[in-house]
Amino acid sequence: MSHSKLHPSTLCIHGGQSNCEVTGAVMPPIYTSSTYAQESPGVHKGFEYSRSHNATRYAFERAIAILEGTGIAQEQDPSMGGLAFSSGLAASATCLELLEKGSCFICMDDVYGGTNRLLNQVRATTQGLDIEFVNLSDPSRAAEAIRSHKPAMIWLETPSNPTLKIVDIAAVAAEAAKVGALTVVDNTFATPMLQQPLQLGADIVVHSGTKYIGGHSDVVCGVLATNKLELAQRLRFLQNAVGSILGPFDSYLALRGTKTLAVRMRQHCESAMKIARWLEDHPSVSKVIYPGLDSHPQHDVATRQMSLDGNPAYGGMITAILEGGIDRSRRFLEQVNLFTLAESLGGVESLIEHPAIMTHASVPEAARAELGIDDGLVRLSVGIEQTDDLIDDLSQALN
Ligand code: P1T
Numbered sequence: 067m068s069h070s071k072l073h074p075s076t077l078c079i080h081g082g083q084s085n086c087e088v089t090g091a092v093m094p095p096i097y098t099s100s101t102y103a104q105e106s107p108g109v110h111k112g113f114e115y116s117r118s119h120n121a122t123r124y125a126f127e128r129a130i131a132i133l134e135g136t137g138i139a140q141e142q143d144p145s146m147g148g149l150a151f152s153s154g155l156a157a158s159a160t161c162l163e164l165l166e167k168g169s170c171f172i173c174m175d176d177v178y179g180g181t182n183r184l185l186n187q188v189r190a191t192t193q194g195l196d197i198e199f200v201n202l203s204d205p206s207r208a209a210e211a212i213r214s215h216k217p218a219m220i221w222l223e224t225p226s227n228p229t230l231k232i233v234d235i236a237a238v239a240a241e242a243a244k245v246g247a248l249t250v251v252d253n254t255f256a257t258p259m260l261q262q263p264l265q266l267g268a269d270i271v272v273h274s275g276t277k278y279i280g281g282h283s284d285v286v287c288g289v290l291a292t293n294k295l296e297l298a299q300r301l302r303f304l305q306n307a308v309g310s311i312l313g314p315f316d317s318y319l320a321l322r323g324t325k326t327l328a329v330r331m332r333q334h335c336e337s338a339m340k341i342a343r344w345l346e347d348h349p350s351v352s353k354v355i356y357p358g359l360d361s362h363p364q365h366d367v368a369t370r371q372m373s374l375d376g377n378p379a380y381g382g383m384i385t386a387i388l389e390g391g392i393d394r395s396r397r398f399l400e401q402v403n404l405f406t407l408a409e410s411l412g413g414v415e416s417l418i419e420h421p422a423i424m425t426h427a428s429v430p431e432a433a434r435a436e437l438g439i440d441d442g443l444v445r446l447s448v449g450i451e452q453t454d455d456l457i458d459d460l461s462q463a464l465n
Contacts (some may be wrong), residue, residue, distance in 0.1 A: 078324055083125060131148030134291040147291055148291045155184055160290070161272060165219055170215050171198070221252070222235075233367075254272075254278070257331055277410065278411075281326060287312050331382070335380060354386050357381065389442070399418060401463035421439050421444075
């Protein structure tokens, strides 16, 4: 099927998919076999062993490749530059294997706590990465850091987790290209529905597919996508060599989630915008961070960079700082009913959490303080329940 003229909503359902030639099944079978029969040693149908080749995983990987716009054909690469892993961190860790030991590495200062831990507490020693954390949402600081450090790789999240900073992907990727650095964008919060980093000059996209892509809080998975065939081939080698692949059952769940990504994102964005505005007017809330608000420092970049159905769209994540510090935020988090107090995000159900104690506890305290991840800061993942019900829940918990 030619994909060039299809709307992203249609691609969520049909991108990279075809009905089963044998039975006509519209969803791919879950191929559980760990191995495949060979007619003669080395003579087979392209499938040898399920870590290396699995048709259910390929179907999900192709869906992601199409949504991220890799532009790689199936004849060139079986999953068109999309690769699925057993978690978001497994995808990230495999991506880091592209680097020589001792490489210089620039990381966005605000990233998921687990990404920070993987870099600081694992790869800084095991791979000897020389890591600089930089506020890449400040264009002059980003350019300065890239020019002076000449890193091998630049890693950013936009919107970032949890302070929702926005990075101008095209500007950073252009600077990175000048020094020959690879630009990697963690696109978990925006999803390919709102932002396509490869089209803006990034080399690799990473996702925690556990979040919006899966969408139902019932699967842990990770994804990489690239539009460079050479990188796709190297990442495929690493995916097999390191081995942290996504299993067939989880690939099926992730593919099922992907089908409804567009409709879910519409509702997430609409509700989050309303809730962010409502929170901004609430006397117990000292600050609301949401890229769709005029008060957001990079609102203009977000408006340029993030869209859905041709209109600006800012995602389903909101960060708020409550008056009254830890006591107030603890009481609030204990009082919510519809919002579930839990780590993770991006599911159909609304979640809420306290990053300093929960998702970002592994970020060094001084770094947390510098980023403003303090005791009053709470993070909301706005689900797709009726918006007024969510506002009523927040209202009773705040009051
Ligand atoms: O949890 P896992 O699937 O391994 O994904 C890691 C990861 C990577 N990138 C971003 C931006 C993330 O938010 C995450 C995971 N985040 C959470 C669990 C959380 O609650 O923030």
